[in-house]
Amino acid sequence: MSLAELGQILLYLAVLILCAKPLGSYMAAVYEGATPRAVRWLQPVERLLYRLAGIRSDEEMNWKRYALAMLYFHLVGFVFLYGLQRVQAHLPLNPTDMPAVSPDSSFNTSVSFVTNTNWQGYGGETTMSYFTQMAGLTVQNFVSAAGGMAILVALIRGFVRRQTTAIGNYWVDLTRSTLYILLPLSVILALVLVSQGVVQTLKPYAKATLLQPTSYEQPKVDATGNPIKDANCQSVTEKLTLNEQTIAVGPAASQIAIKQLGTNGGGFFNANSSHPFENPTPLSNFLQMLSILLIPADLCYTFGVMIKDTRQGWALLAAMYIVLLAGLALCLYSEYHRQSKLVDVGVPIAGQVDGNMEGKEVRFGTANSALWAVTTTAASNGSVNSMHDSYMPLGGLVPMVMMQLGEVIFGGVGSGLYGMLVFVLVTVFIAGLMVGRTPEYLGKKIEAFEMKMSSIAVLAPCICVLVGTAIAVMTVQVNASMSNPLPHGFSQVLYAFSSASNNNGSAFGGFGGNNVTMNLLLGLVMLMGRFWVKIPVLALAGSLAAKKYVPVSAGTLPTHTPLFVGLVISIVLIVGALTFVPALALGPIAEHVGLFAAAR
Amino acid sequence: MLKQLRISIVMFLTLTVLMGIAYPLVITGIAQVVFPSAANGSLIVRDGKTSGSELIGQLFDDPRYFWGRPSATTPYPYNAASSTGSNLAVSNPAQIDAVAQRVKKLHEADSTNTAPVPIDLVTASGSGLDPHISVAAAKYQVPRVAKLRNMTVESVSKLVDDATEKRQLGILGEPRVNVLLLNLSLEEVAQVKR
Known part of the structure; x- marks a missing residue:
C-alpha cells in the first residue's frame, strides 16, 4: 500500500468526524421541532402532507400505536411496490420494454426495499423500467430509511421523557426525516454526482459504433431455446460479430444519492457502484463512501444533543470507529497479500496497481475498494464498488462479520444506533451484575422487561442468519445457487443470509439468489430481521418513557468513559463471536487455510 | 385502526408523488440543462457518429490496439446493457486458469515482451465495463503497439501520457489511462499518416 492510498483513507476518516457536529446538531433541531432555517421553505409541503392525510401533528402516540402506524405504512409500501413490478410493462417510462417481474422476484425485491435491505436478486438495467426505479424503488429508498430514523427518535424520547406513555408521532417523525434531512442532502449529492458523470436521463439506452468490432462465440439454440448438441454431446457454438454497443442509461443519479444517504445500497445497475455510470x-467514490456513514455516524451526535449529554454520543461513535478500524486493517492486509499461485502463472506480486484486482476497478484501486467494502457492511448499506465474492478469504470475512455483528457498527440510518443502544443496555446490565448494583442508563433503571426486549432484538437477526443458512444448505437449489466450489460456496450462502437478516443487501455476487426457494427464504429473513428488532425497540421506548428518573449516585456506572467504550465493544464482539465463529470456520477460515497451506 | 390504514395509504401515495416523481424529474431537468453531456452518458460524438462513452470500456483484443481489463459480462465482453463482475473466488481453479490464459494471450501477442504482467491486465473488473487500465498496464503494451503500427516507442508513449488521468484533486483515486480514448487517438494518428 502506498502513502497516497493511506492518505486517502485518513482523509476519509477525518472528514467523516468533522461532519458529526454540524449535521448532528441539524438533525437534533429537526427532531426537536425547530425546523432549521435552510429548509423552512419546505414547511408548506409538510403541512400539506398532514392536511391531505388527516394527521394531527401535535397528537402523540403510545408505543403500540406507533408500532401499528409503522407496520401499516410498510405494508402499504410493500403491496404498492409488488404491484408496480408486476404491471410495469403497461406503465409509462419503459423505453426498453421490460416485461413484468416474476412473482417470487417481485416479492423478494419488495420486502428487500421496504426493510431497507436492498438485496437485489435481479439486475437493474435488465429488469426494471425507469418508472419502477423512480416511483417504486427510489420512494422506498427514502421512506425505509426515514422509518428507521423515526424508530431511533422514539427510543431516544424514551430515555429523555419521564412517566409518560407518549413517544412521539410516527407520521411526523417519518415526514420530517424525509423532507428536512434525506431530501435536501439527496438533491445536493445527486447534482454533484451528475457533474462527475453519473447518468440522469429518461432517454432510451444509447447506441455506439464499436472502434473494434467484437467477435465472440455463443452456444447455438434451437427454436425452443434449448442448446443444440453435436454427435459428441458437445454444445454447438456459432461465431458472431457485433459492431454496435448498447449502453444502458437512465435516471440513476437521483436514486444513487438516496441509495447511499439512506444506507439502502440497491444499485440502479447490476454492478452497483462499480459501474462507471453509477460511480464514475x-x-x-469519495462522496458516496462519505454518504454511506454520514447519517449513521452523525446520529450519534444527534443522540447526544437530545439527551443533553454529547459525551454519551461521542462514546458510542468512538466504539463504532474502533471496530471499523480493526476490520479495515484486516481487510486491507488481506487484499494486498495475494496468493502466490498467481506467480506460478506469470503474474508477479509487483506493479503499479497492487493487490487483488479481480472484481475491482482501476480508478479506485485496492485501497478505496477495501475501504468501501468495510464501510458499506459496517453501515447496513450494501452497495459495492468492487465484487466481494472475489476478495481474498479473510478480505471477504471482514464484510461478513461486520454484518453479523448486527449492523450496529454505524449500521443503518437510525437502525444502527438503536441497535447499538440495545447492546449498550445489555452491557450496562452485565456490568451491573458484576458489581451487584441495579443497572441504569441515562437515569433509567434497566429491569427485566428491558432485558427481555433487548435479548429479542439482539438474538432475532442471529437466529435468522444461522437457521436461514442451515435451511438453505439443505435445499436442492443450493447447488445451483453456489457458483464457486466449497468452502467458498458455503461462504456465499452464509454471506447471503448474514446480509439479508441484518438488512445489509450486499452479496457474494456469484450467489444465484433469484430462484423461488432463495427469493422466499431470503425475503422471510429480511422481514424477521427488520421487524423483530423494530418492534421490541419500540416496546423498550415505551417502557423507558414510563419510568421515573433515577439521579446519578456513587454506584452509577459512568457510560461515557473509555472503560465503558471497551465494555460495549467486548459485548458486541463476544455475542458475535460466540454465535458465528463455528459457521465462519466452515467458510472463509477453511478457504484461507486451504489456500495458504496449498501454497507452501 | 382503520383510520391509521387510511393515513398510511394517503401518506404513501403523496410521498410517492413527491419522492418518486417530482424529485427525480426535477433532478433530471436540472441535470439536462446544466450537465447535458454527463447526464446522458458522456458520449463521444465525432462527425455525428457516436463512437462510445468516455466512461464505458470497449473490447480490444486486436494487438494493434491497447487492450483493456478483461470483462466477465455475457454473452460477450463489455456488454454495456448488462454489467457484472466474474464473481470467481480467488480459490476457484477456474480463476487461476483464466488468469493463466490471459497471460498466455499477452505473451502470444508480443513474445519479445518479458516484463512482469501488470495484475489489472489479467483480472476482470467489477463492472465488466472498466474504461481504464493502470499506467503500468499501458506502458507494458507500448512496444507491441508501436511495432505493429510502425510508430516510434516515443510517439506512442506520448499518446499514453496524454491519455493518462492523474489522481483527482491531487489525492483521490489512482492514476489511470482511458483505453478507448487512447485507441481513438491512435486511429487519428493513423488517419493523418494516410
Whole structure:
C-alpha cells in the first residue's frame, strides 16, 4: 500500500468526524421541532402532507400505536411496490420494454426495499423500467430509511421523557426525516454526482459504433431455446460479430444519492457502484463512501444533543470507529497479500496497481475498494464498488462479520444506533451484575422487561442468519445457487443470509439468489430481521418513557468513559463471536487455510 | 385502526408523488440543462457518429490496439446493457486458469515482451465495463503497439501520457489511462499518416 492510498483513507476518516457536529446538531433541531432555517421553505409541503392525510401533528402516540402506524405504512409500501413490478410493462417510462417481474422476484425485491435491505436478486438495467426505479424503488429508498430514523427518535424520547406513555408521532417523525434531512442532502449529492458523470436521463439506452468490432462465440439454440448438441454431446457454438454497443442509461443519479444517504445500497445497475455510470470518478467514490456513514455516524451526535449529554454520543461513535478500524486493517492486509499461485502463472506480486484486482476497478484501486467494502457492511448499506465474492478469504470475512455483528457498527440510518443502544443496555446490565448494583442508563433503571426486549432484538437477526443458512444448505437449489466450489460456496450462502437478516443487501455476487426457494427464504429473513428488532425497540421506548428518573449516585456506572467504550465493544464482539465463529470456520477460515497451506 | 390504514395509504401515495416523481424529474431537468453531456452518458460524438462513452470500456483484443481489463459480462465482453463482475473466488481453479490464459494471450501477442504482467491486465473488473487500465498496464503494451503500427516507442508513449488521468484533486483515486480514448487517438494518428 502506498502513502497516497493511506492518505486517502485518513482523509476519509477525518472528514467523516468533522461532519458529526454540524449535521448532528441539524438533525437534533429537526427532531426537536425547530425546523432549521435552510429548509423552512419546505414547511408548506409538510403541512400539506398532514392536511391531505388527516394527521394531527401535535397528537402523540403510545408505543403500540406507533408500532401499528409503522407496520401499516410498510405494508402499504410493500403491496404498492409488488404491484408496480408486476404491471410495469403497461406503465409509462419503459423505453426498453421490460416485461413484468416474476412473482417470487417481485416479492423478494419488495420486502428487500421496504426493510431497507436492498438485496437485489435481479439486475437493474435488465429488469426494471425507469418508472419502477423512480416511483417504486427510489420512494422506498427514502421512506425505509426515514422509518428507521423515526424508530431511533422514539427510543431516544424514551430515555429523555419521564412517566409518560407518549413517544412521539410516527407520521411526523417519518415526514420530517424525509423532507428536512434525506431530501435536501439527496438533491445536493445527486447534482454533484451528475457533474462527475453519473447518468440522469429518461432517454432510451444509447447506441455506439464499436472502434473494434467484437467477435465472440455463443452456444447455438434451437427454436425452443434449448442448446443444440453435436454427435459428441458437445454444445454447438456459432461465431458472431457485433459492431454496435448498447449502453444502458437512465435516471440513476437521483436514486444513487438516496441509495447511499439512506444506507439502502440497491444499485440502479447490476454492478452497483462499480459501474462507471453509477460511480464514475474517485471524487464520486469519495462522496458516496462519505454518504454511506454520514447519517449513521452523525446520529450519534444527534443522540447526544437530545439527551443533553454529547459525551454519551461521542462514546458510542468512538466504539463504532474502533471496530471499523480493526476490520479495515484486516481487510486491507488481506487484499494486498495475494496468493502466490498467481506467480506460478506469470503474474508477479509487483506493479503499479497492487493487490487483488479481480472484481475491482482501476480508478479506485485496492485501497478505496477495501475501504468501501468495510464501510458499506459496517453501515447496513450494501452497495459495492468492487465484487466481494472475489476478495481474498479473510478480505471477504471482514464484510461478513461486520454484518453479523448486527449492523450496529454505524449500521443503518437510525437502525444502527438503536441497535447499538440495545447492546449498550445489555452491557450496562452485565456490568451491573458484576458489581451487584441495579443497572441504569441515562437515569433509567434497566429491569427485566428491558432485558427481555433487548435479548429479542439482539438474538432475532442471529437466529435468522444461522437457521436461514442451515435451511438453505439443505435445499436442492443450493447447488445451483453456489457458483464457486466449497468452502467458498458455503461462504456465499452464509454471506447471503448474514446480509439479508441484518438488512445489509450486499452479496457474494456469484450467489444465484433469484430462484423461488432463495427469493422466499431470503425475503422471510429480511422481514424477521427488520421487524423483530423494530418492534421490541419500540416496546423498550415505551417502557423507558414510563419510568421515573433515577439521579446519578456513587454506584452509577459512568457510560461515557473509555472503560465503558471497551465494555460495549467486548459485548458486541463476544455475542458475535460466540454465535458465528463455528459457521465462519466452515467458510472463509477453511478457504484461507486451504489456500495458504496449498501454497507452501 | 382503520383510520391509521387510511393515513398510511394517503401518506404513501403523496410521498410517492413527491419522492418518486417530482424529485427525480426535477433532478433530471436540472441535470439536462446544466450537465447535458454527463447526464446522458458522456458520449463521444465525432462527425455525428457516436463512437462510445468516455466512461464505458470497449473490447480490444486486436494487438494493434491497447487492450483493456478483461470483462466477465455475457454473452460477450463489455456488454454495456448488462454489467457484472466474474464473481470467481480467488480459490476457484477456474480463476487461476483464466488468469493463466490471459497471460498466455499477452505473451502470444508480443513474445519479445518479458516484463512482469501488470495484475489489472489479467483480472476482470467489477463492472465488466472498466474504461481504464493502470499506467503500468499501458506502458507494458507500448512496444507491441508501436511495432505493429510502425510508430516510434516515443510517439506512442506520448499518446499514453496524454491519455493518462492523474489522481483527482491531487489525492483521490489512482492514476489511470482511458483505453478507448487512447485507441481513438491512435486511429487519428493513423488517419493523418494516410
